[in-house]
Amino acid sequence: MGESTRAPTAAIIVIGDEVLSGKVEELNARFLVRELRKLGVAVRRVEIIPDVPEEIASCVRAASATYDLVFTAGGIGPTHDDVTIASIAAAFSVPVVRDAEVAATIRAVSGERFFERDLRMADVPAGAELVYGDGATRSRWPVVAFRNVYVLPGVPTILQRKFTMIRDRFAAPPFFSRAIYSREGEGAIAHVLDKAAADFPSVAIGSYPHVDAMDHKVLITLDGRDEAVVSRACAQVAAGLGPAVVRVE
Numbered sequence: 001m002g003e004s005t006r007a008p009t010a011a012i013i014v015i016g017d018e019v020l021s022g023k024v025e026e027l028n029a030r031f032l033v034r035e036l037r038k039l040g041v042a043v044r045r046v047e048i049i050p051d052v053p054e055e056i057a058s059c060v061r062a063a064s065a066t067y068d069l070v071f072t073a074g075g076i077g078p079t080h081d082d083v084t085i086a087s088i089a090a091a092f093s094v095p096v097v098r099d100a101e102v103a104a105t106i107r108a109v110s111g112e113r114f115f116e117r118d119l120r121m122a123d124v125p126a127g128a129e130l131v132y133g134d135g136a137t138r139s140r141w142p143v144v145a146f147r148n149v150y151v152l153p154g155v156p157t158i159l160q161r162k163f164t165m166i167r168d169r170f171a172a173p174p175f176f177s178r179a180i181y182s183r184e185g186e187g188a189i190a191h192v193l194d195k196a197a198a199d200f201p202s203v204a205i206g207s208y209p210h211v212d213a214m215d216h217k218v219l220i221t222l223d224g225r226d227e228a229v230v231s232r233a234c235a236q237v238a239a240g241l242g243p244a245v246v247r248v249e
Contacts, residue, residue: 007042011063015074027156028073040172056087074154089125133165176227178234181216184244192240200233
């Protein structure tokens with residue numbers, strides 16, 4: 001694998017007044033960032049926005065044009081503040097339509113507890129793909145995908161199940177990571193990191209002060225798609241730090 005291999009990029013858009021007000025702890029973006037990284041997808045933006053259709057449409061439209069993949073979390077359901085589907089349709093100037101298969105499933109599953117309002121959960125942007133998953137991950141409730149936008153629910157446990165249904169779509173060459181712990185602070189080691197960043201442009205080098213750690217002052221991370229290149233960069237940094245190195249992982 002060459003150093004020029006580009007990672008697919010992604011944006012995560014968390015939708016919900018309840019998150020912005022602090023009524024609900026945000027867990028979905030954290031989960032998606034971790035899972036996408038495992039798949040080799042580079043998350044480049046995370047936004048938390050309110051249940052305002054114009055803001056949702058604008059944010060989704062911009063993200064779809066900028067990143068390879070977009071994941072929305074929240075705002076799908078039968079209540080007044082579930083406006084994500086209509087907002088995504090507006091973002092791409094298509095109407096909202098009711099999927100007959102999903103509507104039939106809602107009626108069948110609900111039985112005597114069916115409410116007409118529940119059928120809003122069968123509404124999709126016209127032209128959307130409904131992804132049901134395959135094999136063990138197949139579900140009667142699909143994930144709605146429109147172009148490169150994947151619409152996920154806001155309840156974390158359900159979002160995680162839904163993402164499992166579609167995760168195989170996004171597999172890319174993985175990231176390789178190394179870590180170096182330094183007993184010297186950032187000022188003393190910055191020149192070593194600057195040189196490594198210049199010598200290995202395909203390796204993302206991060207420097208993170210750990211003020212409360214007992215045995216080190218800085219955690220240095222090195223991430224890239226070419227394992228050999230990451231290893232060479234790690235060796236160069238470790239050699240440059242010399243006695244400042246506490247350990248390499």
